[in-house]
Amino acid sequence: MAHARHLLLLFVLPVFLALKRYMPPSHKGIGEPCKEHLECQSGCCAVNSLNPQKFCTAQTFFLHCLSWQKPTGHSCLDHGECQSSCCVTNSNSALRFCMPRTIFYQCLQWRKPNGALCSDHSECRSKCCILLTEVSPPRCIPRSGILAQCLPL
Structure with a gap:
């Protein structure tokens, strides 16, 4: 049994050392500021609030990196910026805002x-x-x- 452990260590140790050599030295944890996905342990660097600063965030269950989306009432330029995927005008002005969808999942223009x-x-x-x-x-x-x-x- 002890002999098997020693053999396992002899096999695993070189593999571990080889992997460690290829890992960048400064992988950041979730919540730390970042500029690129490669900087983060999770592989996700995204905006997580109205602040344009990016932070390391967790991946979804399907291994996607999701950026934060604006809630209802915030100004927007396109549907992709909003949690509701609905960016429309709400008056005569050209300004657009994130608006909730109807019960039939429609995004109605004002x-x-x-x-x-x-x-x-x-x-x-x-x-x-x-x-x-x-x-x-x-x-x-x-x-x-x-x-x-x-x-x-």
């Missing part, structure tokens, strides 16, 4: 209320953008008629 100036049906909540008079600019109006059509008032 639309203009009735009476607001518009240039296309898709801009209005009612999906109805019409010229009210020949000289006035088009405005969002409620749908009307038996089949709720987009008809002039």
